[in-house]
Amino acid sequence: MVDFSKLHPETQLVQGGINRSPYGETSESLFLTQGFVYETAEAAEARFKGEEPGFIYSRYANPTVDMFEKRMCLLEGAEDARATASGMAAVSSALLCQLQAGDHIVAAKQLFGSCRWVVETLAPKYGIETTLIDGTKTEQWEAACKANTKVFFFESPTNPMLALIDIAAVAKLAKSKGVTTVIDNVFATPVLQKPLELGIDVVCYSATKHIDGQGRCLGGVVLSSKEWIDENLHDYFRHTGPSMSPFNAWTLLKGLETLSLRVEKQTDNAGKVADWLAEQTAIGKVLYPGRDDHPQAELARQQMKGGSTMICFEMKGGKAAAFAFENALEIIRISNNLGDAKSLVTHPATTTHKNLSEEARLEQGILPGSVRLSVGLEHSDDLIADLAQALEKAGA
Numbered sequence: 001m002v003d004f005s006k007l008h009p010e011t012q013l014v015q016g017g018i019n020r021s022p023y024g025e026t027s028e029s030l031f032l033t034q035g036f037v038y039e040t041a042e043a044a045e046a047r048f049k050g051e052e053p054g055f056i057y058s059r060y061a062n063p064t065v066d067m068f069e070k071r072m073c074l075l076e077g078a079e080d081a082r083a084t085a086s087g088m089a090a091v092s093s094a095l096l097c098q099l100q101a102g103d104h105i106v107a108a109k110q111l112f113g114s115c116r117w118v119v120e121t122l123a124p125k126y127g128i129e130t131t132l133i134d135g136t137k138t139e140q141w142e143a144a145c146k147a148n149t150k151v152f153f154f155e156s157p158t159n160p161m162l163a164l165i166d167i168a169a170v171a172k173l174a175k176s177k178g179v180t181t182v183i184d185n186v187f188a189t190p191v192l193q194k195p196l197e198l199g200i201d202v203v204c205y206s207a208t209k210h211i212d213g214q215g216r217c218l219g220g221v222v223l224s225s226k227e228w229i230d231e232n233l234h235d236y237f238r239h240t241g242p243s244m245s246p247f248n249a250w251t252l253l254k255g256l257e258t259l260s261l262r263v264e265k266q267t268d269n270a271g272k273v274a275d276w277l278a279e280q281t282a283i284g285k286v287l288y289p290g291r292d293d294h295p296q297a298e299l300a301r302q303q304m305k306g307g308s309t310m311i312c313f314e315m316k317g318g319k320a321a322a323f324a325f326e327n328a329l330e331i332i333r334i335s336n337n338l339g340d341a342k343s344l345v346t347h348p349a350t351t352t353h354k355n356l357s358e359e360a361r362l363e364q365g366i367l368p369g370s371v372r373l374s375v376g377l378e379h380s381d382d383l384i385a386d387l388a389q390a391l392e393k394a395g396a
């Protein structure tokens with residue numbers, strides 16, 4: 001038996017976690033079934049008692065979903081995982097399963113909109129307190145800690161401004177205070193950033209983004225130690241039912257086969273596009289973690305293997321210029337999604353971050369002219385030509 005944990009990510013992504021049926025199929029099989037039948041009543045009893053291995057019900061576990069979880073564990077270097085119906089199911093489960101009334105969360109205010117709603121609006125309804133801080137300032141994590149602080153939660157790079165949080169420093173501080181760290185690693189992807197190696201306890205993904213990467217289905221995953229999952233997520237997951245559909249797990253397994261190829265190529269394209277954008281007079285600041293002029297370029301080199309597939313830049317002409325520019329694009333499409341093979345552009349202030357107050361947006365640096373670009377797999381020359389014609393057409 002090959003020990004895939006010792007092999008390279010490219011090999012893990014193609015071969016890891018496969019559990020072939022007696023037919024010896026090449027591709028991962030799709031077990032589109034709700035439940036499982038037993039030869040005898042005794043066998044059912046033994047399986048429910050945990051005395052015999054096997055599947056019981058697809059809300060708990062399913063062979064196709066299990067292959068997806070095992071492949072993700074190999075890639076992330078995690079002991080265990082639970083696949084969820086969406087990225088938000090992953091984040092909300094990872095947080096709520098371990099918290100109770102009277103507990104306190106410290107979270108970076110630079111969060112994906114729904115993640116911020118979970119900690120800022122939902123958690124307090126259950127008596128869980130939240131303090132939002134500027135996550136890029138490590139000292140603010142320490143200052144916000146209280147006797148009842150249970151969880152630190154953040155993303156890095158952040159959406160949409162691509163600010164970085166010092167993962168190793170925040171993880172170290174959390175360990176010294178007995179606080180559990182939960183990271184949403186969507187923007188970096190498991191290819192470019194390994195939070196568990198940097199000391200993080202729990203990693204969440206929206207598999208909807210780069211892991212599918214081809215616009216097909218929603219999914220998510222929570223990864224951690226076996227102990228943390230057994231003690232926190234196992235029962236919560238079984239009884240609240242955020243489970244992933246076997247069909248989506250099958251699709252995402254096929255997505256994983258090409259994940260590193262896609263992320264590396266998209267990152268390469270993003271670097272070229274960011275360099276070109278930085279030279280345009282109509283464009284103000286370009287934020288890309290792979291460029292030397294990113295405010296945290298040194299930290300990016302320490303904790304990421306590449307600059308990511310995402311760029312954020314400012315149209316000097318504000319909202320009107322940003323809209324005219326987006327409307328003039330012909331290859332790059334307008335969408336709030338990201339991580340896709342297709343390049344996608346979005347205007348955060350009026351879409352993904354419209355629910356924040358103007359003040360909260362400005363605090364994070366989200367301006368009326370801010371544009372977020374998710375760079376895809378198209379040829380970089382064609383993307384640059386499209387951006388150039390759109391800038392010209394927009395009169396910017």
Ligand SMILES: *Cc1c(COP(=O)(O)O)cnc(C)c1O
Nearest residue numbers: 086087088112184186206208219
């Ligand atoms: C998209 C996204 C999510 C939510 O994922 P869904 O699959 O849409 O539920 C969470 N965090 C980040 C950073 C995201 O980009």
